Amino acid sequence: MKEKGKVVLVMLVLLFLATVVSTGFGAVSVPFLDTVKIILKNWGLLNISDFKEGWESIIFYVRFPRVVTTILVGAALGTSGAVMQGVFRNPMADPGVLGVSSGASLGAVLAICLGLPAKGVIFMPLFAAAGALTASFLVFILAARKGKIPVMNMILSGMAISMFFGSVTTGILSFISSDQVRQFLFWTMGSLNGRVWQDVKISFIPILLCIFILFLFSRDLNIMLLGEEEAQSVGLSPSKTRRRILVFSSILTATAVSISGTISFVGLMVPHIIRLLIGPDNRVLIPASTLGGAIFLLLCDLLGRTIVSPAEINVGIITSFLGAPYFLFLLNKTRKEGAVL
């Protein structure tokens, strides 16, 4: 346990480094020390102002809010992926099971079709979040049997809702203008471009709160991994716990998706890699996935905005692009070792 605590510490350091590099690096590169100084100055912790012209606004008003948003989204996806894999006792589960992505997409397409994005930045995230929560709420209602939520029901109803919402979204797309379709496509590819402090403001309380609450469930999740009856025998109700965890996990994912669009594979891949490295103990796995998700997304975003600079590749495209070889690697690994994922 102590050694595993070190893992979290090391990852915190890595996250700090990734943050500084990500903020300083870009079309205009700012030395790392100055980057830190600018941030501290704007937080009122340092009292210097001898920076090169333009640096301050690039760092603090353009890049840093984007980096903080990326951290929040990555942390949210990593945490909720780890938790979902624990709840479903399946290392291939991800937040998509909840129907969140399809709901968010429908919300987004509705907002676009009503012409709301032009009226205020708040509308897209608001509609996406509402759609995501509606979808997962419906998934719960459909899956529940006598107050319990059997895992299989959850997966089936998640698929049903995803398909239904997906078909409605596609239906709407065929009626709107090509401009609006492009707007929607851009959103679904997941982008962190142009995120401002406003985005951070609306998302950081729900994200941090949900992550904190989910941390508290890590021991319960460990016990649930031993099996439903084992859990019940020591006084843990798997259905109650599962319900609570899924509710917070839905809110968490919905919030993340609403500010970034759909970003796939982070929630699946990050906890999966970390489990391979440090084992299944959720008390370490979940915080490590939180930090890992943030670090991973930061690096993907950095890659996306630097490799074809000054143009940008959406971060969602980068993560999907990395997802493919990862699955091939797993396939190869199971073939060779006959190992279980």
Place this chain on the structure above:
Amino acid sequence: MKGNEMKENTAKENITREGNAAQDYVLEITGLDYYIDDVQILKNINLKIMHGEFVGIIGPNGAGKTTLLKCINGINTPGGLVKIKNRDIGKLNEKQVAREVALMSQNTAITFPFPSIDVVLTGRYPYLGFARGESMEDYNVARKYMRYTDTLQFENREITKVSGGERQRILFAKLLTQETDLVLLDEPASNLDIAHVEQIFTYCRELCCAGKTVIAAMHDLKTASKYCPRLILLKDGEIIADGATGEVLTSENLSKAYGVNALVYRNRITGLLDVYIPGFEMRKEKKRIHIIGGGGSASGVIRQLFEMGFDISIGVLTHGDSDSACAEVFGIKRVIDKPFSGISDEAFEENVKYIKESELTILCNMPFGILNLRNLDAAAHASNLAIIEDDSPETRDFTGGEALEIYNELKRKAVVTTFARLHEVIQ
């Protein structure tokens, strides 16, 4: 000690004590019914179990043993009333129930590589507040029971990397770490070799001595009779017998529950109840076969012929002889005489009558002395005689040659075989 005294109680005494204060019972079940969808799994179960009892639940597959255990620890929510220490478990929350009763499930499949100590520590969960970590005290409790089950050396080894027996002992330590007064075990011996089976049940017995109550669903009737002073026999979701082991484990009860022809007898060597289920061949014509034996030489022959479906008789045996006990268990025709007094004329005549009725007479690999010499004389009346000779007759003659002489005479017109090849002669 209270636990010890209680342990001696049979169910009969329980009934006579029924008027006593209710807190004597650790578990009281009244009118319990349990349905899965529309199928009734348990029917009107009524049960009272005292502190310190070791109760075995037996019954065929699908009788409802596991379901009953799960009703007791709250995994299943049945109709009726389940009271632990006089508290209705339906009104307790999950953690409260888990502080009173612990269950070890059958074949728990743990596929995630947690260190053993973490698995054992889950037994402390009912005592922890929400999101609270285990204290040093909890670790001490877990280690104490791992030491008791001799698994402390695997503390940091992953549960997926220990042997079946070790894993069962680790899970048993987890069960004890829950520190409940009532302990439920679902087929704790499944998949264990004989040494580990004994070990698990020895632990259970020690628990009962310490005043805890153990209820175990078991399929091995011999182990059940050896360790449990009280048995409950379930069939199709109903209790068909509940009481002291000797009263429950009878041929009638078992035949009723399992639908086979079960024979219950006391093993002469161990003094324990034992169960034998004969295989049975149906024959059109029932060939009459008579056996001459004694001193244990005929038991195997009786069983073999009984299973082959022959009409058998045996004689002359004496009271208390193991062959006569065997003949009684199998319920065959037998001539029994007073022990140590020589074969009387009446017994001899009856024996000869049986021999004359039989198509085949079998002379077993028995010792000969003055008192059973007349059995050899009787054998001379046989129309067909088969002699089982596993040991040389010289070593079995205690008459100083007289018996050997008659024996050799008989051998001349008989088929001589060994016990292992007896079936060839009979066919």
